[in-house]
Amino acid sequence: MFKFQRNKLVSIKKDGETLAVHGVLDDDVYGLEIDVSFNIEDLNILSIKGKWNRWTSPECPRALLFLNEAVGSSAYEKDFSQKMFKLVGRKACRHYANLLAECGHSAREAVRLMQWEEAKSDNPDLTFNEYIKNVTPNLPPTSTSVAVSSGQVHPEDKNDIDRIVYEKTSGGTLIDLHVHTYPASPCSSAPVDQLIEEAKKIGLDAVCLTDHNHVWSKDDVEELRQKHGFLVLRGNEITTNQGDMLVFGMEKDIKGIITLEDLRAEVLAEDGFIIVAHPFRGFLIVGVDEMGLTPEKAMERPLLKFVDAVEVMNGKVTKKENEFASKVASGLGLPATGGSDAHEVVEVGRYATHFDDIIKNEQDLVDALKKVRYSPVDIYSTVTTKQ
Numbered sequence: 001m002f003k004f005q006r007n008k009l010v011s012i013k014k015d016g017e018t019l020a021v022h023g024v025l026d027d028d029v030y031g032l033e034i035d036v037s038f039n040i041e042d043l044n045i046l047s048i049k050g051k052w053n054r055w056t057s058p059e060c061p062r063a064l065l066f067l068n069e070a071v072g073s074s075a076y077e078k079d080f081s082q083k084m085f086k087l088v089g090r091k092a093c094r095h096y097a098n099l100l101a102e103c104g105h106s107a108r109e110a111v112r113l114m115q116w117e118e119a120k121s122d123n124p125d126l127t128f129n130e131y132i133k134n135v136t137p138n139l140p141p142t143s144t145s146v147a148v149s150s151g152q153v154h155p156e157d158k159n160d161i162d163r164i165v166y167e168k169t170s171g172g173t174l175i176d177l178h179v180h181t182y183p184a185s186p187c188s189s190a191p192v193d194q195l196i197e198e199a200k201k202i203g204l205d206a207v208c209l210t211d212h213n214h215v216w217s218k219d220d221v222e223e224l225r226q227k228h229g230f231l232v233l234r235g236n237e238i239t240t241n242q243g244d245m246l247v248f249g250m251e252k253d254i255k256g257i258i259t260l261e262d263l264r265a266e267v268l269a270e271d272g273f274i275i276v277a278h279p280f281r282g283f284l285i286v287g288v289d290e291m292g293l294t295p296e297k298a299m300e301r302p303l304l305k306f307v308d309a310v311e312v313m314n315g316k317v318t319k320k321e322n323e324f325a326s327k328v329a330s331g332l333g334l335p336a337t338g339g340s341d342a343h344e345v346v347e348v349g350r351y352a353t354h355f356d357d358i359i360k361n362e363q364d365l366v367d368a369l370k371k372v373r374y375s376p377v378d379i380y381s382t383v384t385t386k387q
Helices: 061-070 080-089 094-120 128-134 192-201 218-228 260-269 319-332 362-371
Strands: 006-015 018-027 031-039 045-054 147-149 152-154 163-166 173-179 206-209 231-234 236-240 243-248 273-276 309-314 336-339 351-355 374-378 383-386
Touching: 006 094, 018 094, 031 094, 045 061, 061 080, 061 094, 080 094, 094 128, 173 231, 173 309, 173 336, 192 206, 192 218, 218 231, 231 362, 236 260, 243 260, 243 362, 260 273, 273 362, 309 319, 309 374, 319 336, 336 374
Parallel strands: 173 206, 206 231, 273 309, 309 336
Antiparallel strands: 006 018, 018 031, 031 045, 147 152, 163 383, 173 351, 236 243, 243 273, 336 351, 351 374
16 A cells, blocks of 8 residues: 655735745645745736646646746636636646646635735724625725635625526436545645535536545535535545546545555445546647557556546546547447536536436445446536526
8 A cells, every 4th residue: 555645835925016925736746836926906917937846757847838828817717727727737737727726716815814904904803704704805896706605705606697507408317426625635625515505506416525535424424415405425536556546335445545456456345336537637738649549559558447437528637638538438338427526616517427317325326327327418518507
């Protein structure tokens, strides 16, 4: 059994009319830092400088060339995190994109703290909780889509803008099988309660919590289900020597990196189910054509002999990579699933899986996965908008 640890830290200093934000992401594989300067008034990014401490591929250092494409973006934009993954994650490095998204989130929180301090000059007894519940922050005119609720800034919670809502044309159960919440997944910035509420609003029937190497307790998940009146299921994204695997129906808490063969044995012992997550992530950067990799060659990958299904719609990879995964799954006759891989509230439900059966609990989910009565769903291609 291997051990694995990931740490993410953001520190902020006020420097005149700007915020100097320093972010660090460090684990046993990657080590990177970033310095971002935000204009306090509108939280526009003024400059970005990155630094690698450890990397795994000659492609990694070239990511620094793409960081400046995020300059000019505002952390107040309702799709800021998604934009970072599009501008930086796809062209450069998903780790830098994740860190940039966290720096933006932290900058917003820092501005709210400064605004609270200003408000206390007139009301010294004003607590931060009272402030965020009762006072609208002094945000720039360009950020009118940002609202305050339950201690968080939610661009998605403003009720006077169009909302993407998925409407099923048939019965069954629509589930996002791949989401990450904070703090269970240190790389996520999505509080679980807000993620669940967003899932309800956009028309999902359930979400499956698949935090990294983290087993949610049955009691905690049942409490969430009762609190929100919404089906919450458990899964686990486990790091193996051959990539990330979504595991369902297994109670064992596995920490660190495990071999895929050993994980397969553990899952079989509990009659569970394994889905390989984003199996071809990063291939657009490396260049599939240049490597000469074809779906036929990819089908020969040993890892595909140890999984029950393939995630062919993942919200954190490119369309080309998803299409490639779909061809591989189809060629091998393996079931295909979809999941958002959400690390931000606004990302939940980007992709999902529609089950023909009604899913009421975790055993129903595992049984349905084995029956292969489901298909991946691209939410954005089948949505309506509601006011």
